[in-house]
Amino acid sequence: MRITKINKNNIKMCAELIYKEKKNYYDYLFKNASFVLEKALSLNIPPFLSENSIVLENEDGEVLGILLYATKEAFRHRYERWFRILGLKVLGTGIKLASVIGQILIDFSTDDVYIISLVGKTPDITAELLYILIRQFEFSRIITDILEEEVEKYKNLGFILSGKPNKIMTRMFRTTRYRTISGIGWDTHPTTKNKKLFLGGVQIPADFGLEGHSDADVIIHSIIDSIVGVSLQKDIGELFPKSVTPKGFSSKKMLLDVLRLVKEKGFFPINVDCVIISGFMLGKFRTQISESLTSILKCPVSLKFKTGNNIYPESEGKCITAFCVTDMISI
Numbered sequence: 201m202r203i204t205k206i207n208k209n210n211i212k213m214c215a216e217l218i219y220k221e222k223k224n225y226y227d228y229l230f231k232n233a234s235f236v237l238e239k240a241l242s243l244n245i246p247p248f249l250s251e252n253s254i255v256l257e258n259e260d261g262e263v264l265g266i267l268l269y270a271t272k273e274a275f276r277h278r279y280e281r282w283f284r285i286l287g288l289k290v291l292g293t294g295i296k297l298a299s300v301i302g303q304i305l306i307d308f309s310t311d312d313v314y315i316i317s318l319v320g321k322t323p324d325i326t327a328e329l330l331y332i333l334i335r336q337f338e339f340s341r342i343i344t345d346i347l348e349e350e351v352e353k354y355k356n357l358g359f360i361l362s363g364k365p366n367k368i369m370t371r372m373f374r375t376t377r378y379r380t381i382s383g384i385g386w387d388t389h390p391t392t393k394n395k396k397l398f399l400g401g402v403q404i405p406a407d408f409g410l411e412g413h414s415d416a417d418v419i420i421h422s423i424i425d426s427i428v429g430v431s432l433q434k435d436i437g438e439l440f441p442k443s444v445t446p447k448g449f450s451s452k453k454m455l456l457d458v459l460r461l462v463k464e465k466g467f468f469p470i471n472v473d474c475v476i477i478s479g480f481m482l483g484k485f486r487t488q489i490s491e492s493l494t495s496i497l498k499c500p501v502s503l504k505f506k507t508g509n510n511i512y513p514e515s516e517g518k519c520i521t522a523f524c525v526t527d528m529i530s531i
């Protein structure tokens with residue numbers, strides 16, 4: 201997944217998502233609304249400014265979600281440019297637009313940001329877009345006007361109701377404050393000759409593996425527990441019970457599932473720090489394991505390896521143990 205802005209390659213997909221999210225409202229404002237929106241985006245007509253967009257795309261360039269925002273400035277200037285797409289119709293539509301814009305200018309300050317569109321193909325993408333906005337910019341309040349059916353979605357993102365700016369829309373707002381929170385995780389698995397060794401999503405060349413129902417990747421299991429405890433009040437066994445998890449299941453897939461779940465709830469890992477106790481030397485795999493985990497978690501991951509100085513069962517190769525602490529931002 202990559203972060204970008206509206207550009208000529210993705211403008212059609214972005215315009216479609218923006219239109220679909222508030223179809224009734226845009227249809228009320230404009231005739232042929234989907235065409236008007238795409239045109240407004242391509243001509244950069246305020247407040248539909250591509251510079252004020254955050255777009256998440258997959259590796260194939262498919263748009264997974266878009267957040268389009270506007271500052272007070274964007275509502276104030278260069279409105280005459282609407283004539284270029286609306287022509288004479290601006291006289292009819294203009295009255296509706298002018299009243300919407302006028303109300304917004306009265307209701308919010310230069311410290312606020314107004315969300316025109318926040319739409320993700322899945323709830324975790326929607327939350328991630330909001331997280332990027334909150335972390336990147338120092339606004340004090342986020343205001344948005346939405347259709348009634350979107351209220352739950354915004355409540356889940358920490359917004360509260362604040363009235364009805366017009367007969368179609370509902371207004372909601374939230375502050376941009378966030379908190380940091382840390383979780384701890386631990387896991388240990390006995391070694392076995394019958395399995396491959398997976399650590400941090402990397403298959404390590406060794407003549408043994410770890411016993412367990414899944415691929416028994418102790419590093420990932422400890423990271424999962426450090427994340428899901430504080431965010432979901434759960435542990436790995438509750439999320440992936442042995443009764444329904446296929447034997448040998450990939451821990452990497454479990455971590456990807458967990459990240460989707462916690463992001464939906466507004467929790468974003470920002471740092472992971474692990475200690476691994478193992479008699480089998482792992483130092484030469486540090487970079488590979490850390491890069492594998494960073495590519496999944498999208499945050500720095502540090503690893504320390506310890507032998508246990510011959511006094512732990514890990515030192516004798518009976519098992520491998522991992523501890524970890526994950527710091528997260530909760531929006």
Ligand SMILES: Nc1ccn([C@@H]2O[C@H](COP(=O)(O)O)[C@@H](O)[C@H]2O)c(=O)n1
Binds near residue numbers: 477479480481509
């Ligand atoms: N499985 C391991 C354990 C340790 N290392 C490296 O060896 C250093 C010394 O470890 P002690 O537990 O004896 O203090 C340690 O700093 C690690 O870099 C390792 O590579 N793999």
Ligand SMILES: C[C@@]1(CO)OP(=O)(O)OP(=O)(O)OC[C@H]1O
Binds near residue numbers: 412415416421440
């Ligand atoms: C992951 C699960 C189930 O798939 O099994 P294991 O691979 O045995 O791992 P463990 O860390 O003992 O506990 C959680 C289990 O539910």
